[in-house]
Structures are given as C-alpha cells and as structure tokens.
Amino acid sequence: ERWYRPNLMAVVAVGDFDTALIEGKVRQYFAPAPEGEAMQPRAAVAPPTERPTFGIPDHDAPRVSVFTDPEAPVTQVTLVRRVLPETGQDVAALRRVVVEELAFMMLNARLFERGQSPDPPYLLSATGRSPYVEPTDILTFAVLVEQDGVESGFVALLEELQRVRQHGFTNAELEREKSNLLRSIESVYLQREQQPSAGLAFEYTDHFLSGTPAPGIEAEWQLYQALLPEISLADVDQQGASWTAPGNTVLLVLGPEAIDPSGGDELAAVLEAQLAGADALVVEPYAETFDDVPLLAMIPTPGSIVEEEEIESIEAVRWTLSNGVTVIAKQTDFRSDEVQFTAFSPGGSSLVADADHVSAQYASALASGSGVGLHDSVALDRLLAGKRVSVSPYISELFEGLSGSASPEDLETLFQLITLYVTEPRLDPDYFSTYEARLRSAAEVRPTQPDAVLFDRVNTLLAQEHLRRRPLSLELIEELSLDRAHAVYLDRFSDLGDATFVFVGAFEWDALRSLAATYLANLPTAGRAEQWRDVDVDPPPGIADEVVRSGIEPRSNTVWVFAGDAEWSGREVLALDVAGEMLQTRLRERVREQLGGTYSIGVQTIARRLPDQEYLLAIIFGSDPARVEELVAEVTVELDWIRGGGEQQYLDTVKEQLRSSREEQLRENGFWLGQIQGATQRGESLAEINRFDEWLDAITLEDVAAAARLSLPEDRYVRVVLFPEEE
Numbered sequence: 001e002r003w004y005r006p007n008l009m010a011v012v013a014v015g016d017f018d019t020a021l022i023e024g025k026v027r028q029y030f031a032p033a034p035e036g037e038a039m040q041p042r043a044a045v046a047p048p049t050e051r052p053t054f055g056i057p058d059h060d061a062p063r064v065s066v067f068t069d070p071e072a073p074v075t076q077v078t079l080v081r082r083v084l085p086e087t088g089q090d091v092a093a094l095r096r097v098v099v100e101e102l103a104f105m106m107l108n109a110r111l112f113e114r115g116q117s118p119d120p121p122y123l124l125s126a127t128g129r130s131p132y133v134e135p136t137d138i139l140t141f142a143v144l145v146e147q148d149g150v151e152s153g154f155v156a157l158l159e160e161l162q163r164v165r166q167h168g169f170t171n172a173e174l175e176r177e178k179s180n181l182l183r184s185i186e187s188v189y190l191q192r193e194q195q196p197s198a199g200l201a202f203e204y205t206d207h208f209l210s211g212t213p214a215p216g217i218e219a220e221w222q223l224y225q226a227l228l229p230e231i232s233l234a235d236v237d238q239q240g241a242s243w244t245a246p247g248n249t250v251l252l253v254l255g256p257e258a259i260d261p262s263g264g265d266e267l268a269a270v271l272e273a274q275l276a277g278a279d280a281l282v283v284e285p286y287a288e289t290f291d292d293v294p295l296l297a298m299i300p301t302p303g304s305i306v307e308e309e310e311i312e313s314i315e316a317v318r319w320t321l322s323n324g325v326t327v328i329a330k331q332t333d334f335r336s337d338e339v340q341f342t343a344f345s346p347g348g349s350s351l352v353a354d355a356d357h358v359s360a361q362y363a364s365a366l367a368s369g370s371g372v373g374l375h376d377s378v379a380l381d382r383l384l385a386g387k388r389v390s391v392s393p394y395i396s397e398l399f400e401g402l403s404g405s406a407s408p409e410d411l412e413t414l415f416q417l418i419t420l421y422v423t424e425p426r427l428d429p430d431y432f433s434t435y436e437a438r439l440r441s442a443a444e445v446r447p448t449q450p451d452a453v454l455f456d457r458v459n460t461l462l463a464q465e466h467l468r469r470r471p472l473s474l475e476l477i478e479e480l481s482l483d484r485a486h487a488v489y490l491d492r493f494s495d496l497g498d499a500t501f502v503f504v505g506a507f508e509w510d511a512l513r514s515l516a517a518t519y520l521a522n523l524p525t526a527g528r529a530e531q532w533r534d535v536d537v538d539p540p541p542g543i544a545d546e547v548v549r550s551g552i553e554p555r556s557n558t559v560w561v562f563a564g565d566a567e568w569s570g571r572e573v574l575a576l577d578v579a580g581e582m583l584q585t586r587l588r589e590r591v592r593e594q595l596g597g598t599y600s601i602g603v604q605t606i607a608r609r610l611p612d613q614e615y616l617l618a619i620i621f622g623s624d625p626a627r628v629e630e631l632v633a634e635v636t637v638e639l640d641w642i643r644g645g646g647e648q649q650y651l652d653t654v655k656e657q658l659r660s661s662r663e664e665q666l667r668e669n670g671f672w673l674g675q676i677q678g679a680t681q682r683g684e685s686l687a688e689i690n691r692f693d694e695w696l697d698a699i700t701l702e703d704v705a706a707a708a709r710l711s712l713p714e715d716r717y718v719r720v721v722l723f724p725e726e727e
Contacts, residue, residue, distance in 0.1 A: 004048075005048055009030075011026050011030055032723070044540065053134065056133065060247050062249040062250065064272045065253070065264075066253045066264030069255075069257075070257055070552070071450065071552070072254055072256045073449055074445070075149070075150060075256065075441075076253070077145060077153055077253050078140060078142040079154075079250075080140055080251075082137075082249075082250075084185075085135060087135075089211070089213055093213070095227050097229055098231065100148055103236045104127055106173045110160055111127065111143075112125065112155075112381075113363065116430065117430065119154050119433065121143075123146065125144075126142050146441050147259050147444065150259055150267060151271070156273055158274065158275070158281060161243055162244065162279070162283050163243045163284075163285070164237075164240035165244045166283060166285075166299070166670045168241075170286060172288065172290070173288075174233055176386075178229075180386060181224070181228065182224060182386070183387070183388060184221060186337075187337045189221040194336065203369070203397060244514050249275075253271065291374075291379070292381060295371075295416050296373070296419060296420060297373075299524070300518055300522035302518040302522075303323060305513065305516065305521075305688075306320055313687055313690060314689055316686070322517075323523060324498065325497065325500075325525075327500075327516050329504075329507070330504045331713075332506065334506075334669055335669060338406075339503060339504070340405045340503070340504050341403065344499065345399060345495075347396045347399065347531070347648060348395055348532055349396070350397050350532045350534070355615045356487075356488055358477075358479040358480050359479070359481050359484035359485040360395055362485060363485040363489040363492075366428075366489075367425045367489055368393060370426040370428035370432075371485055372424060383415070387404070387407075389406040389410040389414050390406070393403035397532075397535065398532040398610055398681075400682070402422075408505075408506050408507055408511075412515060415520070419523070427482060429482060430712045431483075439671065443472050443476070446472055447472070450551035454557055454580075454722040463537050463539075464539070493524075494526060495525055495526035497528070497529075498717060500680055502676050502680070504673045509687070534611035539616075539718070540718065541719060546721075547723055548721075549722075549723050549726060555724070556624065556721060556722055556723055557622045557722040558620070558623065558631070558719070559719070560719045561718045562711055562712050563617075564716050570620065570684075570691065571695040572707060575703040575706070576607055576711055577625065578647075579708045579711070580604070582650045582651060583619075585654070586642070587619070588601060595630075595631070597621075600622065600623070603617065606618070615711040617711050625724065632721075642712070643708045645699060645701035646704055646706035651704060
C-alpha cells in the first residue's frame with residue numbers, strides 16, 4: 001500500500017499489435033476505477049512513501065582506496081569523478097552530450113594506441129560517463145594492469161589526461177571521430193523500420209525514469225547532421241580539460257593480495273602522491289603518424305563465375321568461381337544497412353601437429369590484433385574511420401575461415417579486408433608481447449578463481465585429459481610461439497580452393513557478383529583437397545563424480561554433464577532440445593521456486609555431428625554448500641521425470657516458445673548465416689532448414705522420452721561440485 005504510487009508509474013508497450021486493443025487493455029487494468037464503483041476493502045495504511053533523492057556530499061581532496069581480494073580476477077585502476085547528469089531537453093543539451101561523447105571517443109582512441117606500444121603500461125583501458133545514484137553521474141577512467149603494474153599504469157593514465165588538458169586534441173582526431181559517430185547514427189536511421197521492439201521500449205523507459213530525451217531516430221539523424229559540423233576543437237578541448245578539475249575525485253584499485261602485501265596502505269600512499277602531482281607532469285603534444293596509403297595497393301584482375309545454381313528451398317544462389325571457391329548468397333531485407341558473411345575451409349587445427357597446437361589456437365587472434373597488410377591495428381582503425389565493416393579470421397579445430405559484416409556501401413572494403421587477411425596477414429611482435437602479457441595475467445590468477453577451477457576440471461574430465469583440451473596456464477603459454485603461429489596461419493590460408501563463402505543481407509546482386517569475381521576468385525589455391533581430422537577428444541565411458549575446493553565464499557556450484565555418442569537425425573536433435581527446455585522449466589519450478597534452493601538453474605543441450613555424432617546435456621546450478629546433497633537428489637527425481645517423457649502441458653508450452661523464437665530468428669541475417677554454414681559443413685541439404693515446423697509439430701512425449709533416455713544414461717556422466725576451501 002505504501003509503495004503503490006500510480007503517479008510515478010508508466011506502461012510502455014512496443015511491438016506489432018493492434019494499438020486500440022493494447023491501449024484498451026492498459027486502461028482496463030491500470031486506470032483508476034470509475035467514481036463510486038465498489039472496490040475491495042482497503043485497510044488503513046501509513047502515508048505513501050515519497051520517492052527519495054540521495055545527495056552525495058562534495059569533497060575537495062581526492063580519496064584513494066586499495067582493495068585486495070585473493071579471488072580478484074584482474075588488477076584494475078579506476079579514477080572516478082562525480083558530476084551532475086545532463087538534464088536539459090533542448091538542442092543545446094544534446095550538443096553538450098555529443099561534445100562529451102566525441103571527447104571520450106578521442107581519449108579512448110589515444111589510450112588504445114598507447115596500449116599497442118612495445119611493453120605497454122596497461123593491458124586494457126576504458127573511459128566514459130555512466131549513471132550512478134540519482135541525481136549523480138560518474139566519469140570513469142580505468143586501466144587493467146599486471147599485478148606489478150599499478151603505479152606505471154596509473155601514471156600512463158594521468159599522462160594521457162594531462163596531455164588533453166595541456167595540449168588538447170587535434171583536428172584529425174576530431175574529424176575522424178565525427179565521421180565514426182555520424183556513420184553509427186546513420187546506420188540506426190537507415191534501419192529505423194527494423195528496430196527491435198526491446199530497444200525502443202528501453203529508450204522510452206529511460207525517458208520516463210531519467211528524463212533522457214527520446215525524439216525518435218528521424219529527428220536525431222537531422223540533429224546530428226546539423227550539430228557535428230559546427231562542433232569545434234575548442235569545444236572538445238574544453239570538455240577534456242574539465243576531466244582533471246579538482247574535487248569529487250576517487251581513485252579505486254582492486255586486485256589480488258600480491259599488488260600490496262601491506263594490505264593496501266603503502267600502495268595507496270604512493271598513488272595519492274602521484275595523483276597530487278599530476279598537474280606538474282610534463283607531456284608532449286599528441287602527434288600521430290599516419291601514412292595515407294590505400295587499404296589494398298593493387299586491385300586484382302577479375303576472375304569469373306563458372307557455374308550458377310538456384311537454391312529454391314531457401315531463396316538463395318550458389319556460385320562456383322574460377323578458382324574453385326564456392327559462394328552461397330541469400331539476399332534479405334531484414335536489416336537495411338547490414339550484410340553478414342562467413343567463410344570456411346576444412347582442416348583447421350586438427351591438421352596441425354600437437355607441438356604446434358597452442359600456437360595454432362591463438363594464431364587467428366594474433367592476426368586479428370596486428371592489423372593487416374601495410375597497416376598496423378592503429379593505422380587500420382584510422383583507415384576505416386566512417387565505415388561500418390569488420391572482418392575476423394579464425395582457425396577452429398575442424399575449419400579455418402573468416403567472418404564479419406559490412407554495410408552495403410562498404411562491401412568492397414570488406415572484400416579487400418578478406419583478401420588482405422588471406423594474402424598479407426600481419427603477426428606483429430609488439431602485439432604478440434601485449435597479447436601474451438594478457439594471457440599471462442589471466443593465467444596467474446586463474447587458480448584463484450573458483451568458477452574457473454570448477455569448469456577447468458569439468459572440461460578436463462569431459463576430454464579425458466586430452467592434450468588439446470588443457471586449460472589456460474603459465475605452462476601452456478610457454479608453448480606459444482609467434483613464429484609457429486605465423487607459420488600455421490600462412491599454411492592454413494594458403495589454399496582456399498575448397499572454401500565456401502556465405503553472404504546474407506541487403507546486398508545488390510550485381511555488386512556481389514562483381515566483388516566475388518574480383519576478389520574471391522583471386523584467393524590462393526593449391527589443389528590440396530584437405531579434410532579435417534578427428535583428434536579423438538571423447539567423453540569418458542563411465543561415471544566421473546568429483547569435488548573441487550576453491551575460494552572462501554560459502555557457496556557451491558554443481559555442474560552435471562551427460563555426454564556420449566549417438567546417431568542423430570534432424571528431428572531427433574530437435575527432440576533433444578525440447579527435452580532440455582522441458583527439463584529446465586521443471587527444474588526451475590521445483591529447485592528454485594518451490595524449494596528455494598538456487599537463484600538460477602540452467603540446462604544446455606548440444607547435439608554435435610562433427611567430427612562424429614555426440615550428445616551433451618549439462619545441468620548447472622549454484623546453492624548453499626549445505627544443500628547440495630538435497631538438491632542433487634531433487635534433480636535426480638526430475639531426470640527420471642523427463643526420461644519418462646514429462647507431461648503434455650510442458651511439451652505444449654515449450655513448442656509454443658520454440659515456434660515464437662523461430663519466427664523471430666527467420667528475420668535475422670545471423671540465423672540464416674549459421675543455418676547455411678552448419679548444413680553445408682555437415683553435407684546436408686539446405687532444404688532441411690525449412691523442416692523445423694514439421695519436425696516440431698510431430699514431436700510427442702514418446703519422442704521426448706526417447707531423446708532423454710538416450711542422452712541421460714544413469715551410468716555415464718561427469719559431475720563436479722565446487723565447495724569452498726576447508727578452513
């Protein structure tokens with residue numbers, strides 16, 4: 001009674017519905033009762049609770065706190081400034097927001113660039129504004145550092161803030177970020193008819209709760225086009241200078257106990273002195289070196305499309321190019337400013353010797369972070385300013401390939417990036433050092449992370465201690481070699497004659513034809529006709545039931561995994577998914593809602609068909625350590641329930657949920673991309689994609705029981721329970 005405040009409430013409804021019907025329902029259930037209409041009796045209550053405002057007292061001197069935690073996953077240095085939120089509703093207020101956004105974009109770009117230098121002072125960086133407690137926002141300037149790098153990382157952060165205060169930004173930086181920002185707003189505008197309902201609902205909710213203007217993307221697009229050209233260097237320089245203003249500043253450091261054995265006092269004193277002396281730092285003006293060379297120096301002489309085939313079942317086409325590369329393309333109108341692609345060639349790391357496995361595992365990440373061709377990562381970012389395009393190479397166990405996306409207008413840039421990642425990859429020694437340092441930092445603290453300890457043990461047991469499934473460790477990183485990673489990468493991408501490229505999105509057919517013939521038909525081929533190899537990573541044949549102890553928090557996590565071999569048809573795979581969804585619903589009702597034993601319990605099902613046919617069903621839940629035995633017993637009861645097929649009401653509910661989800665997926669480029677890729681890799685007909693409704697309608701409780709009995713044997717599973725360390 002005291003908390004029910006209709007005058008502070010709103011109802012937001014967004015979607016494809018009958019407006020009059022929904023408005024009527026809202027009024028029916030939320031409007032006040034007509035005058036004089038009988039209401040249920042109401043007891044006398046205290047006066048309604050007023051919505052409070054929490055003011056935070058100002059403070060002039062900076063506050064420094066160092067927190068150590070034996071389970072801290074990272075070492076983080078965060079400088080926080082408390083500020084008032086922007087409450088204006090006019091164009092001048094939007095202009096202030098845009099000026100600040102541009103300034104943060106430029107600062108983040110500088111910090112990223114410094115993080116790519118040899119022996120960088122920090123591992124990662126991030127800055128920006130965020131809401132805190134009404135009516136307060138915070139400006140955050142944060143770096144992740146190695147355990148022995150707190151002081152040097154903080155000094156680097158202070159230097160970059162002082163560089164902005166003393167010398168400001170440059171015109172080149174400002175124009176680059178204006179271009180990036182305008183292009184991002186334009187993309188939203190171009191896809192305004194395809195905005196997800198949830199995004200609009202969030203925008204209106206934020207408007208109601210916080211007063212954030214919500215003029216609509218049409219108005220925003222016009223405003224940004226008008227505002228950006230007249231924002232000057234002086235505007236962003238003034239914004240940047242305000243970041244180092246005195247008062248309401250807090251420095252927080254969080255890390256493992258090793259960062260300061262004294263408990264934090266000594267380190268806090270050093271950092272406080274660094275912060276006090278920041279204004280006296282002498283820094284040079286920012287200077288960038290940027291060679292204005294084209295992304296791809298020479299455009300290839302076009303090849304040709306030698307064979308075409310209509311794939312009527314999914315309204316797509318298949319082309320065979322003159323070098324043997326296959327292209328499957330499906331044009332859609334789901335997103336007006338998006339084309340997604342993936343490419344795959346059989347082989348992957350399965351064809352790499354065990355001695356090179358670790359280098360192969362990280363080779364594509366090293367290539368992605370090093371830039372491409374003549375351009376390091378910083379130069380590449382600058383070269384791609386104002387474009388919506390991304391390409392990432394990968395080497396998985398069974399395939400090597402690339403994936404990415406672009407707007408239709410930037411499609412040629414995407415094809416040029418594909419060409420460069422295949423023919424002119426970079427594996428930069430400086431980036432290798434940075435990346436290796438990040439891995440080492442993660443490996444050092446991994447044994448102190450309870451959940452990492454738990455899942456590392458689960459995965460090790462599932463793979464029967466296989467060499468190629470070892471968890472991250474300092475010993476594993478010793479096997480990582482830049483030279484071997486480079487060699488593996490070059491070998492894997494040296495022959496793409498057996499590659500398949502899949503494109504889904506808002507492309508024009510003539511443009512895609514031309515680009516495929518020009519770029520993809522010129523990718524290297526050597527006639528190797530490779531096939532991936534089964535490296536024999538198989539789950540154990542019996543029961544593995546273990547306890548691991550890690551951490552000091554009084555909590556437990558239970559991971560129960562059923563995995564083994566099985567022959568699956570498409571319908572049987574769907575039946576397994578249905579069984580998993582029914583089991584999850586039942587477990588949520590019993591273990592969480594009725595017994596109150598967990599905040600969250602989840603079920604995951606996977607039916608793998610490459611390299612061989614296997615199933616996996618995992619049940620994961622957290623609980624009080626004292627209740628593990630009780631809850632495991634309850635889960636066992638529900639496993640018997642699903643082995644018996646469950647109940648019709650659960651099956652009907654899950655079918656309806658899956659139909660609704662599928663209806664949404666059919667309007668997503670990423671869904672079609674994944675379906676075409678999966679079916680092609682498995683050698684299945686693409687027409688199978690359309691049989692979902694047929695298969696789902698046909699599934700009965702008997703099908704659910706058969707799938708559950710096959711995937712939930714009582715004599716084959718891995719179960720690991722995490723308990724806190726014993727005192």
